[in-house]
Amino acid sequence: MQDDGKNRLIVDIFGQQYRLTGRASVNHMRMVAGYVNDKMKEISAGNRRLDTTKIAVLAAVNITDEYFRLRQEYEELLRILQEDARRHVNSG
Template sequence: MRNKLVVEIYGQQFHLTGKASPSHMRQVANHVDEKMQEIADKNPKLDTTRLAVLAAVNIADAYLKLKQEHDEILHLVEDEEP
């Protein structure tokens, strides 16, 4: 089952479709919007495209750091198992 949802990110409406719950899709959209707003507050002259790319880079950076931590924890747990 695919869910459809209209969200607003940085003042623009987007139609999202996905298998995730509407609540999760809304949370993702809110995270992107917040990141774009945060960057825009610090760099008011950036256009929307650059804001979106910088938000994507920041979100990807956070994801990769968390993934690395997760992988390290899994490795530690695997090493401790008999």
């Protein structure tokens, strides 16, 4: 950790090294980089003819799709919990 409160580390993603800087823990940044690396390897294995840029964009699209689906599920769960809480208050 540096004096500015940010963590810095070098990660390898799809054969390239990147310097990450952020307030997240080093472990978290490693997990994120590892996930991107794994997603790029998965896409590359499915189509060896894609260049690195296309693999990166497809990985971003896949990860964004996962994020939006999880966000939608989360919002639905919050809605259900709020309805349950309202029912509980109104029945009490």
